[in-house]
Amino acid sequence: MTRKSDYVTVGKDTQRKDGVAKVTGSEKFASDLSLPGMLHMRLLKSSFPHAKVLKVHTREAEKLGAYTLTPEEVPDIKYCPRLVSTPEATYKDWRILAKKPLYVGEPIAAVAADTEEEAQLAVEALKVDYEQLPAYFDAEESRKPGATQLHDAIELKGTIINPERNIACTLDLQEGDTDAAWKECDEVVERTYRTNRRYHLQLETKSVLVKPEIDGGISVWSTTQSIHNTRLLLHEIFGLPMGKIRVYKTPLGSSFGSSIQVNTIVPIAVAMALKTRKPVKLTMTREEDIRDHVSYNMIFKVKLGAKKDGTLVVGHLDAVLDLGSHQIQAYALLGCMAGWWVSLYRLKAKSYKSVAVYTNKTPSCAFRGYGNPQVSWMVETIMDELAEKIGIDPLDFRLKNYIGEGEIFWGQGPTVKSVIRSSGVEEILKRGAKIVDWYNRPRAGNQTGRYRKGLGMGRGFHTSSAGAPVPGTVVDFSGAIIKLNEDGTVDYITALMDHGGGTLEAHAKIIAEELCLPLDNVNVISADTSTTVYDVCTHASRGIYSGGGAALKVAKQVKEKLRTFAARMLDAEASALSFRVDNDRKQGVIYAEGIKGREVTFKEIAYNARHKNWGTIAAVDSYRQPACPPHFTGYFIEVTVDTWTGKVKLDSVVAGADIGTVINPKLAAGQVHGGLAQGWSMAVMEDMSYDAKTGDLINNGNLTDYKIPYPRDMPDLEDFEVFFVETVEPTGPFGAKGIGEGALNPVAGTVANAIQNALDIRFYELPLSKERILRAIMEKEGQ
Amino acid sequence: MKITINVNGKQQRFDVEPNTLLLNLIRDEMSLTGTKYGCGIGECGACTVLLDGDAVLACMMLAVDADGHRVDTVEGLSDGNKLHPIQQAYLDEGAVQCGFCTPGFIMSTKALLDKNPNPNEAEIREYLNGNICRCTGYVNIVKAVQCAAVKMKE
Numbered sequence: 001m002t003r004k005s006d007y008v009t010v011g012k013d014t015q016r017k018d019g020v021a022k023v024t025g026s027e028k029f030a031s032d033l034s035l036p037g038m039l040h041m042r043l044l045k046s047s048f049p050h051a052k053v054l055k056v057h058t059r060e061a062e063k064l065g066a067y068t069l070t071p072e073e074v075p076d077i078k079y080c081p082r083l084v085s086t087p088e089a090t091y092k093d094w095r096i097l098a099k100k101p102l103y104v105g106e107p108i109a110a111v112a113a114d115t116e117e118e119a120q121l122a123v124e125a126l127k128v129d130y131e132q133l134p135a136y137f138d139a140e141e142s143r144k145p146g147a148t149q150l151h152d153a154i155e156l157k158g159t160i161i162n163p164e165r166n167i168a169c170t171l172d173l174q175e176g177d178t179d180a181a182w183k184e185c186d187e188v189v190e191r192t193y194r195t196n197r198r199y200h201l202q203l204e205t206k207s208v209l210v211k212p213e214i215d216g217g218i219s220v221w222s223t224t225q226s227i228h229n230t231r232l233l234l235h236e237i238f239g240l241p242m243g244k245i246r247v248y249k250t251p252l253g254s255s256f257g258s259s260i261q262v263n264t265i266v267p268i269a270v271a272m273a274l275k276t277r278k279p280v281k282l283t284m285t286r287e288e289d290i291r292d293h294v295s296y297n298m299i300f301k302v303k304l305g306a307k308k309d310g311t312l313v314v315g316h317l318d319a320v321l322d323l324g325s326h327q328i329q330a331y332a333l334l335g336c337m338a339g340w341w342v343s344l345y346r347l348k349a350k351s352y353k354s355v356a357v358y359t360n361k362t363p364s365c366a367f368r369g370y371g372n373p374q375v376s377w378m379v380e381t382i383m384d385e386l387a388e389k390i391g392i393d394p395l396d397f398r399l400k401n402y403i404g405e406g407e408i409f410w411g412q413g414p415t416v417k418s419v420i421r422s423s424g425v426e427e428i429l430k431r432g433a434k435i436v437d438w439y440n441r442p443r444a445g446n447q448t449g450r451y452r453k454g455l456g457m458g459r460g461f462h463t464s465s466a467g468a469p470v471p472g473t474v475v476d477f478s479g480a481i482i483k484l485n486e487d488g489t490v491d492y493i494t495a496l497m498d499h500g501g502g503t504l505e506a507h508a509k510i511i512a513e514e515l516c517l518p519l520d521n522v523n524v525i526s527a528d529t530s531t532t533v534y535d536v537c538t539h540a541s542r543g544i545y546s547g548g549g550a551a552l553k554v555a556k557q558v559k560e561k562l563r564t565f566a567a568r569m570l571d572a573e574a575s576a577l578s579f580r581v582d583n584d585r586k587q588g589v590i591y592a593e594g595i596k597g598r599e600v601t602f603k604e605i606a607y608n609a610r611h612k613n614w615g616t617i618a619a620v621d622s623y624r625q626p627a628c629p630p631h632f633t634g635y636f637i638e639v640t641v642d643t644w645t646g647k648v649k650l651d652s653v654v655a656g657a658d659i660g661t662v663i664n665p666k667l668a669a670g671q672v673h674g675g676l677a678q679g680w681s682m683a684v685m686e687d688m689s690y691d692a693k694t695g696d697l698i699n700n701g702n703l704t705d706y707k708i709p710y711p712r713d714m715p716d717l718e719d720f721e722v723f724f725v726e727t728v729e730p731t732g733p734f735g736a737k738g739i740g741e742g743a744l745n746p747v748a749g750t751v752a753n754a755i756q757n758a759l760d761i762r763f764y765e766l767p768l769s770k771e772r773i774l775r776a777i778m779e780k781e782g783q
Numbered sequence: 784m785k786i787t788i789n790v791n792g793k794q795q796r797f798d799v800e801p802n803t804l805l806l807n808l809i810r811d812e813m814s815l816t817g818t819k820y821g822c823g824i825g826e827c828g829a830c831t832v833l834l835d836g837d838a839v840l841a842c843m844m845l846a847v848d849a850d851g852h853r854v855d856t857v858e859g860l861s862d863g864n865k866l867h868p869i870q871q872a873y874l875d876e877g878a879v880q881c882g883f884c885t886p887g888f889i890m891s892t893k894a895l896l897d898k899n900p901n902p903n904e905a906e907i908r909e910y911l912n913g914n915i916c917r918c919t920g921y922v923n924i925v926k927a928v929q930c931a932a933v934k935m936k937e
């Protein structure tokens with residue numbers, strides 16, 4: 001394999017190709033689009049957490065000249081908005097417009113009018129007769145015997161299932177002889193953890209624009225992480241031929257998992273467009289968006305045992321998932337949670353019981369890390385606690401038990417196992433420890449006084465994609481089209497969405513590197529479902545690893561065609577030809593080494609091929625990754641706790657990451673910066689609580705009462721160090737792995753460990769808010 | 784109501800309702816969609832524009848209050864083919880991820896550097912403290928402001 005330092009384009013910072021559009025305001029996000037004659041839509045949403053809709057009165061709204069859409073007018077089918085899993089793992093319990101809403105904010109009806117203001121007046125003129133039903137805001141309550149069943153019937157692969165006691169799905173696993181293993185343990189820690197419920201707060205609220213076409217088809221521009229899955233779902237719901245549904249790639253104003261599923265508003269807007277035969281647009285207000293999606297909240301009852309010498313032996317996890325009112329991917333998540341739990345440390349025996357429970361809250365969906373930040377928070381804090389009990393340094397405890405190269409990795413759960421082929425774990429931990437002088441950190445409980453400092457560490461990982469050697473219940477493959485233009489540039493066409501992390505920039509670099517082209521000669525073309533081949537979705541930190549893998553595979557095919565044409569032109573042996581970048585001529589060049597004059601540029605090849613009628617050089621293919629290699633991260637975080645107020649200040653951060661070959665250095669570091677910020681606010685700030693009387697959010701949908709960090713809440717530049725360790729992933733394009741989710745996953749656990757180090761208090765519930773910390777200090781130390 | 788606003792250096796006339804928000808006027812009537820809606824209640828800074836050089840939140844202002852004033856949006860910053868040094872600095876430092884917050888940050892940066900060409904890090908963070916970015920953790924944004932300050936002196 002080529003050494004990293006020999007790469008021409010990979011690993012260099014460049015100006016992102018979509019950058020000029022983004023800094024000049026000309027980038028068009030879904031909410032920026034409009035069409036002539038377009039109608040504006042508003043939604044009527046349930047004011048109750050559980051009710052039966054008896055009637056929607058539309059007359060007053062229609063008098064105002066608005067179009068209306070009621071539950072009776074939409075296809076009466078159940079669907080699941082996420083199409084990443086195979087049918088045996090896809091539970092369908094959604095209806096386009098609810099007849100029996102299950103959360104405050106669930107859409108019941110819609111209106112469309114010429115202006116947003118008219119639409120708003122019309123939606124206010126709609127009246128609904130409801131019959132209120134009992135509601136549950138706690139998973140333990142809703143699964144009690146005798147609780148009212150929220151869903152009567154849901155669908156799984158064409159069969160109807162009856163979710164008794166509001167249990168949506170379950171998954172149990174066992175590996176090894178746990179009974180015998182528990183007997184081997186000298187120390188066991190057993191704890192219950194509760195996570196918070198966080199809102200993605202992607203800066204762009206969800207939006208959709210639908211245009212009915214003259215041939216009966218539709219064109220769709222929407223906030224989505226997958227254009228192809230959007231098309232598949234609309235085909236499934238409306239029965240339109242797939243060739244008549246065109247879903248266009250539209251830049252994402254960030255997403256973080258909130259648009260893995262096809263958004264609730266998309267089929268509603270399509271139904272309205274088909275009814276009115278006019279283009280319709282629907283952009284959520286922030287108050288609507290905040291009631292649309294949220295992270296899963298989880299309860300973990302966990303038990304972990306080790307020997308005196310610091311060898312981990314066995315663990316048991318009992319997990320309850322409060323999924324809210326509808327399934328998006330709860331079953332798949334139960335499998336992933338098992339994977340997140342057992343992938344950091346070696347357990348020779350383990351058992352896992354999990355259940356996902358319906359409640360009358362906002363439907364939960366993936367949020368950067370897909371449950372891994374929650375599980376890793378638990379794992380990394382209980383590891384610290386167990387280390388303390390054994391009397392071993394927590395860092396040494398991790399070094400002794402981590403799962404590394406050559407070992408089996410569960411990754412996204414038992415169906416996605418593969419072998420780890422690259423690991424920088426040890427280097428991350430040792431280098432980080434040296435920078436922060438780990439072994440001389442304060443001893444927990446040694447400090448008095450108002451301000452107390454703490455230093456904590458935590459590990460994390462995430463899979464790069466959901467690839468595996470054998471197919472499981474997750475779809476994961478990508479595809480690419482590359483063609484040579486007559487000026488010697490190539491067009492690269494992919495369905496894969498870039499969340500903003502620079503994924504497509506990385507793909508362009510991979511193509512440029514392989515074809516020996518100046519980066520400027522790779523054009524990234526924005527396309528749609530009709531002009532791209534399938535890519536499942538940009539999630540699971542798979543953009544560079546899977547999508548980049550597809551780009552590389554297709555670039556290799558184009559390279560062989562170029563070689564054949566060049567051999568004909570140069571009268572040379574194809575296999576003897578070499579490729580190089582010629583930056584002066586701004587061309588890729590193919591040449592016979594040592595033989596003067598025997599060289600030809602890509603432009604000359606394309607020119608010749610056209611005039612000699614040889615055809616266009618192009619290739620298209622799909623690519624499935626044979627693994628989902630973990631990218632590893634490790635954080636060292638220093639905090640100061642104000643024991644008078646309970647407020648925690650983030651003093652400094654050292655973050656190490658093993659992401660294989662680094663393709664976009666500054667943007668990769670940017671993933672870590674953003675991951676830290678999100679993890680910090682997960683740890684100390686964010687929570688969505690519900691009013692048990694009204695079922696609505698306590699924050700009333702207002703950002704004023706849902707705080708995330710502002711610039712001043714983050715550490716100074718000199719107090720935030722990010723380093724990448726040198727590894728090469730043999731299955732990744734040019735040795736690369738992912739980064740997006742691993743950047744966030746360890747943060748909350750690290751922060752909790754730092755706070756423990758400062759106060760000698762452990763917390764088992766997130767967030768570590770001022771109030772919670774102050775209460776704990778008062779309990780421990782008195783007033 | 785008839786109003787006149789100097790938009791990015793050009794006098795323009797508009798007929799607006801008394802309750803029209805400046806943000807809606809900019810996005811819908813002027814078709815300058817670089818200015819974003821992120822919250823509508825003054826919490827996120829995505830709608831930041833300059834009013835006579837001062838950073839203001841277009842979602843918190845009525846269009847009629849801009850009558851007779853100059854409004855600068857992100858679209859007016861670059862001259863022709865050359866990016867403004869602030870825009871270039873945001874790209875050079877990797878301060879742009881999804882880019883949805885970027886116009887607001889760039890306009891806040893412009894207001895800051897016009898007033899204080901040599902801000903220290905604390906001053907930068909203080910000035911940008913009304914803008915939310917969910918992607919970058921602000922690190923590369925602060926670097927971009929520092930880099931822009933240098934570029935603007937060149």
Ligand code: FES
Nearest residue numbers: 821823825828842
């Ligand atoms: S949209 Fe104006 S501050 Fe958020």
Ligand code: FES
Nearest residue numbers: 881884916917918
């Ligand atoms: S770059 Fe996405 S919100 Fe700032």
